[in-house]
Amino acid sequence: MANKHAAEVSAVRRSKHGGLLTLIMTVISILWVAPVLIVLLNSFKRKAFIFRNPFGISSSPISQGFARWQNGIRRTFVGFLNYSNAIKKTTFFRCFGYSLFITVGSVILIVLCTSMCAWYITRVKTKATRTIYILCLFSMIVPFQMVMFTLSKFANILHLSNPLGIIIVYLGFGAGLAVFMFTGFVKSVPLEIEEAAMIDGCTPVQTFFLVVFPIMKPTAITVSILEAMWVWNDYLLPSLVLNVNKYKTIPIAIQYLKQSHGQIDWGAMMAVLVLAILPIIVFYILAQKYIIEGVVAGAVKG
Amino acid sequence: MQKANRKYWWLFVLPTMAAFAIGFIIPFFYGIFLSFCKFTTVTDWKWIGLKNYTKILFVNGKLDTTFLHSLWYTSLFTLVTVLIINLAAFGIALLLTKGIRGTNIFRTVFFMPNLIGGIVLSYIWLMIFNAFLQKISQTIVSNQWNAFWGMVIVVCWQQIGYMMIIYVAGIQNISADLIEAAKIDGANSWQVLRNVTIPMLRPTITICSFLTLTNGFKLFDQNLALTGGNPAKQSQLLALNIYDTMYGTNGWQGVGQAKAVIFFILVAVIALIQNRLTTSKEVEQ
Numbered sequence: 001m002a003n004k005h006a007a008e009v010s011a012v013r014r015s016k017h018g019g020l021l022t023l024i025m026t027v028i029s030i031l032w033v034a035p036v037l038i039v040l041l042n043s044f045k046r047k048a049f050i051f052r053n054p055f056g057i058s059s060s061p062i063s064q065g066f067a068r069w070q071n072g073i074r075r076t077f078v079g080f081l082n083y084s085n086a087i088k089k090t091t092f093f094r095c096f097g098y099s100l101f102i103t104v105g106s107v108i109l110i111v112l113c114t115s116m117c118a119w120y121i122t123r124v125k126t127k128a129t130r131t132i133y134i135l136c137l138f139s140m141i142v143p144f145q146m147v148m149f150t151l152s153k154f155a156n157i158l159h160l161s162n163p164l165g166i167i168i169v170y171l172g173f174g175a176g177l178a179v180f181m182f183t184g185f186v187k188s189v190p191l192e193i194e195e196a197a198m199i200d201g202c203t204p205v206q207t208f209f210l211v212v213f214p215i216m217k218p219t220a221i222t223v224s225i226l227e228a229m230w231v232w233n234d235y236l237l238p239s240l241v242l243n244v245n246k247y248k249t250i251p252i253a254i255q256y257l258k259q260s261h262g263q264i265d266w267g268a269m270m271a272v273l274v275l276a277i278l279p280i281i282v283f284y285i286l287a288q289k290y291i292i293e294g295v296v297a298g299a300v301k302g
Numbered sequence: 303m304q305k306a307n308r309k310y311w312w313l314f315v316l317p318t319m320a321a322f323a324i325g326f327i328i329p330f331f332y333g334i335f336l337s338f339c340k341f342t343t344v345t346d347w348k349w350i351g352l353k354n355y356t357k358i359l360f361v362n363g364k365l366d367t368t369f370l371h372s373l374w375y376t377s378l379f380t381l382v383t384v385l386i387i388n389l390a391a392f393g394i395a396l397l398l399t400k401g402i403r404g405t406n407i408f409r410t411v412f413f414m415p416n417l418i419g420g421i422v423l424s425y426i427w428l429m430i431f432n433a434f435l436q437k438i439s440q441t442i443v444s445n446q447w448n449a450f451w452g453m454v455i456v457v458c459w460q461q462i463g464y465m466m467i468i469y470v471a472g473i474q475n476i477s478a479d480l481i482e483a484a485k486i487d488g489a490n491s492w493q494v495l496r497n498v499t500i501p502m503l504r505p506t507i508t509i510c511s512f513l514t515l516t517n518g519f520k521l522f523d524q525n526l527a528l529t530g531g532n533p534a535k536q537s538q539l540l541a542l543n544i545y546d547t548m549y550g551t552n553g554w555q556g557v558g559q560a561k562a563v564i565f566f567i568l569v570a571v572i573a574l575i576q577n578r579l580t581t582s583k584e585v586e587q
Contacts, residue, residue, distance in 0.1 A: 018400075018401075029407070032411055032412060035426050035459070051432070054430075116313070116315075119314065123307055135327065139326045142566055142569075148562075149344075149548055149558070150330075153343060160324075171325065173326055176326070204307045204314075205313065229417060233422075236545075250422075255526070273422055281414070283417075291413075295413075296467060299464075
């Protein structure tokens, strides 16, 4: 009833201001994506024209005659030259590979290990498990700067300065939030389900993987999304922990595109930015529902 | 059942805890210890007491204002971004819960920048800022206020969509009956907003304010990529100031670590206040 009425109310409102509001929001939305579109446009321009004519498409205005304007367009754009430059300069596909490997590896390891840990510390009540829980909560408020020096040095000593090793570092530094979120969920799972499984002869390991983990799926998705967004975009941790001469993730490659010359090759930069955004947009379109739900769930609990 | 589970601690808890020890526990406590030492790596430490902490403010007996400037600059930056992001996100959330056509597309568009990382975002905007500023012969690092507003714009663009999503969820949780009842009592839409929507949204407002507050305080990537702290360290936010102290000058690692401890205390205090506020709200409901 209430819903039906709300729908009527909004229908009435829609007829009153709806068109105008939609128009205003459309304009704001276009402005909102404009920066990305400008980068996309400039990624096809000759280097020299990016700053000489950042928002236009031709080096001579149309008022000077159509032929010159057309000629100006031809002089401004270089096709995919910036892209081939950028891919060569940054070894983009290798960086993409490292980023993908580290992100996927970290997310799988974090979800697997922290869900097990969270289940254990919720079900087994001892002083030790209580301490673990409190430490996890505590780690969530510690900024990375606090541990960056010691963490990166220890990672070096333990030979974790490679894409495989950094996954363990991510598990360690990302454990707090994940354990917290899984614990919150396990508390709501009725004990009877697990007891029934045990009576049917399941070992604790079987109980966890066959009974508890499937129920946890929504939380696992939320945790995956939050951790993936963090790891994929993270710059400081990998730049300190990884041996950056050998292994660069995408954010590191972009930052080093600036540092290696002092000056920035803006042609290559525009292209590499587009290349960096593309996979994110594809992922966003595919998993939009989960991403937005995950963000809401994460914010309310975190 | 507890007993049966307990045997498996090595399988369930050990992997996470081993990584947690390497990734957090040991670095954290060792970091506190090192803030009282002079060191260049983790093994060559020498106990020097509180000297690192005094060196944050006094160098060779003279007051060094770099850290204080950065603290003040960060506080101002945080204040401005918290206000703009929350007001804008709330406003957009109100519009997007009115059932206007295209709501889903708008929501998708506004949220999109949040998925792009700080480094990528900053270079997108660096190009745009410098393209505009070259018309008045300036760049983003011509002075600290160009840098300030540049960072504000980037951070707003990134976070408004995120906070909007949380506000939308909050607004949708308010029961339609409540708003209807207010309307029947003769409240106009401004009164409904002031006396029903905003009070009911208080928990959401608290969450969003504190998320933006800690995000502002901890901002690093955007600062590094957009301004690098230039001109002359004047646009350094706290996180970058700590990074610069630690890795910029040899022999100053201890001072950097001491600054990091102070930074941690600041962030922890904010988090504790938030925790107090959100839990007391929960009790009220």
